[in-house]
Amino acid sequence: MGKTPRKVTPTTAVTPTATVRTMILCIPDELPRETLTAHQLDRNFGVRGTLSPRFWASPALRLWHHRQMIGLRKGSPACCAGGPVRLLDLDGMRQAAGVGAAIRHQMFSRVVHGTRNATPWHVYEARHLADPDAYPWKTAVADFHHQTRVNAVRMHNAATHGAGRIALDELEMYQAGCMAYQHHSALTAIAADALITAEGTKLAPASDAMADRVTYLEQVNRLLAAIDPDQRLLAVAL
Template sequence: MIVCLPDELPAEALTAHQLHTRFGVAGTLKPQFWAVAQLRLWQRQQMIGLRKGRPAPCAGGPVRLLDLQGMRHAAGVGAGIRYQIWQQVVHGTRPAIPWPVFASRHLTDPQKYPFEAATADFLAQPRVNAMRMHAAATPGPGQPHTRELEMYQAGQMAYQHYHATSAIVGDALLTADGRKLAPVSDAFAHRVTYLEQALRHLDSVAPDQRLLAVAL
């Protein structure tokens, strides 16, 4: 979750206990953001959870001191590489029905369509099996995952834009006035709606607005 911090909130209040007390968010600070290059000493003091590195990761800070454009570009490039791998992995298979469709059907009538049946139907699809087989044969980070099947099937540009924008707005956003923006489900359409809303909000905030990334 990305939290837009109120101006009056002091940096020393950003502890797990304070986050839960002030925002109702139970989590820990996450080094999600990149600080801009060549921070001055007085600027470094404004950053939250700043770590060493190039680019230097941090949990947050003023928008003007966060390299949001660099983050978007890097995430998009990485997504493009994964998409090329995915295309090779699923070559020759038919488009598959994504998991949220099976999950929705299960939640609509759990008695007639139990979770086990939904899982079995999803995993029985050739494209899903191709992805699972690739993950089993080449374990490690950065491999195509079945949870993103719907995003992959939307096309390379959509997949890259999805990850580029998600890099800076996360899975949910809490505004400075307490409004929570989040997808209503895991369906890609609902995730896109959230990204549109979150990006519009970030475009409207002042350069001194502090952002904070929290792992829930």
């Protein structure tokens, strides 16, 4: 008698959720600035976090504008957690982020020169989540780290401190090319990792995959291009 065929149960594809470190909130008009505390953020938006000095205040900011700003700090540029769009230097933030990204990508190109493109982490994570027993977490981490390009970046980071380090979670964006990485960094400077509209709609990437990040950035960029200049934005670190 022949052997009974082993029944194979197909695994279900699992998409890891996106990493959200910073969220942008569009503050409804009825909420006064004084109520934007951690408790109120949780109550009004379901967001638990702390105010983040992410935005640049406009260079044209005057003394009487200060009361409209949230968490304004001294400096040049003056950073703040938020305020009306018309009092924020969003264009300056995008430009600076793009310039910084070009410098980082130049460094990245030197660091990984001669290595092949690496498979980004979210691919290994999805495989683990689809079948944790067959593909344990430790195996996924090891497979990701055993790639030559990943090790080149890790070696650079081990010898570097501060702003010169290369973020491995941006590996897929780096590999898309200098221009793509510049655009990604410039748009992310404003959009962060997720956004809640004044009507309460939450926008966020479906996953950490670059394609999902791009879709999110397209949505938020269209929203911000048409936003009311008096609309208040607030950055919250989660």
